[in-house]
Amino acid sequence: MYATMMNTALGTLLIKANDDAVTSIHFMRDGETVPELVSNPVTDLCIQQLSEYFGGQRNRFTLPLRPQGTPFQQQVWQALQDIPYGLTCSYGDLARKIGNPRAARAIGMANNRNPIPILIPCHRVIGSKGQLTGYSGGLSQKNYLLSLEQQPLKN
Incomplete structure (x- = not known):
């Protein structure tokens, strides 16, 4: 390691x-x-x-990732990587995306256990009414990341 x-x-x-x-x-x-x-x-x-x-120069990571988790968590973490830079979705949106529309709460738990935040962008998941919800680094860090992604990329 x-x-x-x-x-x-x-x-x-x-x-x-x-x-x-x-x-x-x-x-x-x-x-x-x-x-x-x-x-x-x-x-x-x-x-x-x-x-x-x-530094505002990258909007996509190309690193190999190997998070450890259950098959359901792996499915959620993979779906998180499909949320485009600068956009957000709700736990319910993510549940529907993985074909399990009643799994919003389970999505939240898998999001909470994401071992590779930022690279697996769990910060892009927000509450159903657009409110910020929990984040392993804290809500101020989540807000920072979401604000960063609203800035135009630098060349």
Whole structure:
């Protein structure tokens, strides 16, 4: 397992990867223990693409991802990656998209357990009335990401 840290406008991110894919991104909290940091080409590429994203130069990630979860969670996380940059959808919209219109609450739980936020854009899911709902980094971070994606890309 490889790990590296990245300072962003959202705070410090702990990025973990195996030999060929990103496995998690974690919003570090004050006082949290930092694991041994050993980077690899995957974590280096992740930092590069996240830097471009936060700099307004990237609207799509091309990193290999390997989140661990149930088959249902995997289905939800895949559907999240289909939400276009700069757009949002509701939990109900996502439930209908995966063919399970009654699963809005389960979608919310899978969203909550997304181990690779930002790259798997769970921040793009909002409440049915357009309100911001929970986010692993906090609502201010979710709002920041949604606002960032409303800015025109820089060349």
